[in-house]
Amino acid sequence: xxxxxxxxxxxxxxxxxxxxxxxxxxxxxxxxxxxxxxxxxxxxxxxxxxxxxxxxxxxxxxxxxxxxxxxxxxxxxxxxxxxxxxxxxxxxxxxxxxxxxxxxxxxxxxxxxxxxxxxxxxxxxxxxxxxxxxxxxxxxxxxxxxxxxxxxxxxxxxxxxxxxxxxxxxxxxxxxxxxxxxxxxxxxxxxxxxxxxxxxxx
Amino acid sequence: xxxxxxxxxxxxxxxxxxxxxxxxxxxxxxxxxxxxxxxxxxxxxxxxxxxxxxxxxxxxxxxxxxxxxxxxxxxxxxxxxxxxxxxxxxxxxxxxxxxxxxxxxxxxxxxxxxxxxxxxxxxxxxxxxxxxxxxxxxxxxxxxxxxxxxxxxxxxxxxxxxxxxxxxxxxxxxxxxxxxxxxxxxxxxxxxxxxxxxxxxx
DNA sequence: CAGCATCGTGAATCCCGATTCACCTGTCAA
DNA sequence: TTGACAGGTGAATCGGGATTCACGATGCTG
Numbered sequence: 320x321x322x323x324x325x326x327x328x329x330x331x332x333x334x335x336x337x338x339x340x341x342x343x344x345x346x347x348x349x350x351x352x353x354x355x356x357x358x359x360x361x362x363x364x365x366x367x368x369x370x371x372x373x374x375x376x377x378x379x380x381x382x383x384x385x386x387x388x389x390x391x392x393x394x395x396x397x398x399x400x401x402x403x404x405x406x407x408x409x410x411x412x413x414x415x416x417x418x419x420x421x422x423x424x425x426x427x428x429x430x431x432x433x434x435x436x437x438x439x440x441x442x443x444x445x446x447x448x449x450x451x452x453x454x455x456x457x458x459x460x461x462x463x464x465x466x467x468x469x470x471x472x473x474x475x476x477x478x479x480x481x482x483x484x485x486x487x488x489x490x491x492x493x494x495x496x497x498x499x500x501x502x503x504x505x506x507x508x509x510x511x512x513x514x515x516x517x518x519x520x521x
Numbered sequence: 522x523x524x525x526x527x528x529x530x531x532x533x534x535x536x537x538x539x540x541x542x543x544x545x546x547x548x549x550x551x552x553x554x555x556x557x558x559x560x561x562x563x564x565x566x567x568x569x570x571x572x573x574x575x576x577x578x579x580x581x582x583x584x585x586x587x588x589x590x591x592x593x594x595x596x597x598x599x600x601x602x603x604x605x606x607x608x609x610x611x612x613x614x615x616x617x618x619x620x621x622x623x624x625x626x627x628x629x630x631x632x633x634x635x636x637x638x639x640x641x642x643x644x645x646x647x648x649x650x651x652x653x654x655x656x657x658x659x660x661x662x663x664x665x666x667x668x669x670x671x672x673x674x675x676x677x678x679x680x681x682x683x684x685x686x687x688x689x690x691x692x693x694x695x696x697x698x699x700x701x702x703x704x705x706x707x708x709x710x711x712x713x714x715x716x717x718x719x720x721x722x723x
Numbered sequence: 724c725a726g727c728a729t730c731g732t733g734a735a736t737c738c739c740g741a742t743t744c745a746c747c748t749g750t751c752a753a
Numbered sequence: 754t755t756g757a758c759a760g761g762t763g764a765a766t767c768g769g770g771a772t773t774c775a776c777g778a779t780g781c782t783g
Binding site: 529560561562563564567568 | 759760761762763764
């Protein structure tokens, strides 16, 4: 289960991630993490000065990986419109979250340390800015109507988060059809950004 | 005497609310609440079996008052369209939250007891359902396009919350112009629900 | 091989706010 | 008058997880 070859540091991070994936931040006590890594409590403090520091690092890692995926999804492809790119970004976000509900919940909404909360907020801000930049481009190109891009971005991030986590937050084992949800969210987003339909689709 | 008891009870609730309004749930320790009400720690336990129970009641009270205001705002007025009613509801929500940022944060996003979290979720659900019902009406009337009303409602609640609380969460003393924000949010909402423009704006 | 540094151990300790409880007080009904 | 009870006191206690630390190991260097 645990890669014994990996260094203690890595094993601790891995155990922490695993526990979070399964039961959220709350489940991940120092004792549980240490046990999961096959070391003693004290070992953790050889590598981080507090539990919070460990999780701050973990969040940073996971979030940046996440952001990478989103950025890739939003890349300007062949003849993709801005709206399509926005949809791709949000769709990727949603799909990934739905695949790992607990983890998503921990990243998005679970109560955490102030130290960790700071990471979370930073990530959210980055994500918003990313989206806002995309929106501004769309506005400049005339593909989107004039609007407060930052506010729209914030509302989209929050909206997608809520729609995903709302049903997830407790222990929703309702395995809702991910594809359907993603599609509905994209549809919502398309309207929300004010995509002017090419005079055809409704 | 009953009146004396009610007095203390009210004073405790009031102190708890005041503390939350100022510094959020975290600030509101049992000791602080008791001190605020001018009684001892123990007194609290004559009226609630735990701190969580007190706050559950407090949340319930505050939230139901809030919901009342929203419901009133969303009432079918003279010749109001459904979209106008949705705007009124969201606008009221936003305006009230902006007037009391800390409290709004506590109600929407701050980490709290499981007991209190349950109240919060219940309230959110009610709010979503309220909105969803309104949306369904709009769809039925043909004022809004076909859509997953529940998802749209969830995304709107989350979006408005994020847009309001995102900047608020830390200690943002940025006194943003409330009217502007509210207007922008309403604009966002109008697009998001897919209000068919009266063939004029674009 | 001594000297030194890093890493690991895990039981003991610390922290800190919620909660308890033995003891008052005032009120009211019998 | 009395005694039962609702309400109040506040210092002591509890709980539970984070954190410490005295004591090895292991390994590298001169």
